[in-house]
Amino acid sequence: MNSEEIKQLDKGSFLPTYGRFDVALCSGKNATARDCEGKEYIDFGSGIGVNSLGWADEAWAQAVSRQAATLQHTSNLYYNPVSGSFAAELLRVSGYGGVFLGNSGAEANECAIKLARKHGVEQGGDDHCEILTLQNSFHGRTVTTLAATGQDVFHHYFFPFTGGFVYAEPNMESVRAHVTEHTCAVMIEFVQGEGGVLPLDKSFVQDLSALCRERGMLLIADEVQTGVGRTGTFYCWEQYGVRPDILTSAKGLGGGLPIGACLCTAELRDVLGAGMHGSTFGANPVVCAGAAEVLRRVSRPEFLAEVREKGVYLRERLEKMEGIAEVRGLGMMLGAVPEKSTAAALASACVKEGLLILTAKTALRLLPPLTITREEMDKGLAILERVLAQAE
Ligand SMILES: *Cc1c(COP(=O)(O)O)cnc(C)c1O
Secondary structure (H helix, E strand, O other): OOHHHHHHHHHHHOOOOOOOOOOOEEEEEEOEEEEOOOOEEEEOOHHHHOOOOOEOOHHHHHHHHHHHOOOOOOOOOOOOHHHHHHHHHHHHHHOOOEEEEEOOHHHHHHHHHHHHHHHHHHHHOOOOOEEEEEEOOOOOOOHHHHHHOEOHHHOOOOOOOOOOEEEEOOOHHHHHHHOOOOEEEEEEOOEEOOOOOEEOOHHHHHHHHHHHHHHOOEEEEEOOOOOOOOOOOOOOHHHHOOOOOEEEEOHHHHOOOOOEEEEEOHHHOOOOOOOOOOOOOOOOHHHHHHHHHHHHHHOOHHHHHHHHHHHHHHHHHHHHOOOEEEEEEEOOEEEEEEOOOOHHHHHHHHHHHOEEOEEEOOEEEEOOOOOOOHHHHHHHHHHHHHHHHOOO
16 A cells, blocks of 8 residues: 555544644654655654654564463453563552553543542542642543643533643642642643643742642642653653652553553552452553563663763754754653744654654654664754754
8 A cells, every 4th residue: 555545545534633744654663764655754753752662673572472472461350470560560660559550641640530539538528529730731632631631722512521620820829729628639740741841840849749748639740741761760750859649651651552550659559449440451461561671671770861861962952953942841852942934834844854753832842762863863853954944
């Protein structure tokens, strides 16, 4: 099949929920993808921060295919050796006390919300269930995680939304004005990804964490995008000096297969009892076999040090680049605001020139595979430079 045939089949079949770039990808190696005609693309997106080990990583692909040929699914009614050891290893690496595994970021956040509410109700009664989130946040596409998302544009059409969410500006004055006796938890992204790659202020996060402790509210970190090495530490909280009670992780965790994890402290481990939550596909052994390889590689201190170095290199190159007004973000999660044209138009132009790059609001967004090489970065940056020079 050639690219045109692929596009026609796609357009005739799927609900039109996605605005796709004009390219059909057929294969790839590390941070270089190929379209179905063999043209190469440098990848600054990793899907959307998912392919943390790049395209078709050998050890990852082997782990996944071996597991698929051995035991592909058991359901959560039975034990299996792969999912349990992955979960234990994730707890060891993250320092958490318990984990629930689902299939996506939204599903991980749903679990976090249920856990926080059950805990809140147990502590303070049935109306102790409100969750404070931040303006400009993004927490997912289910009806409840849309409600948790602090952006009005997501609060249309699908009424009635789940109640019990309030939205504060990312400052303590606004947070204090929105916290009530009903608030059981606060949910934040350390770096707002979809919101434009906006890191929260460190002192704000520390004050917020102190307020949570003081008032017995749980701190939930949505690390669906910032997690698994993306920002230069395994989880981003390490850089903020606060320890969330609940942490959600997804995108990069599976290396390309669907997984979502809701981690919690040992104290919260037994809040959700048997039958209170579940997922048919959750903790799938094939997915866990791939995720175990991601975990093994990305948690190594040398690997994380390389991510930080590459992040600094990308940031410095972008800061010096003609046509970029502002660079922000952490590690290899970067936003670059262009001086001319729009992020969307520039991203489309980049694809034509052989560079896959994302956008977030008015920023170009870079989430390259964590394994990207210097050579691949340089090729991609050269394309971006050329596209920016032609921008009007
Ligand atoms: C992508 C994302 C989600 C939603 O994840 P899905 O896997 O698409 O459900 C939630 N929170 C954050 C911060 C994200 O970046």
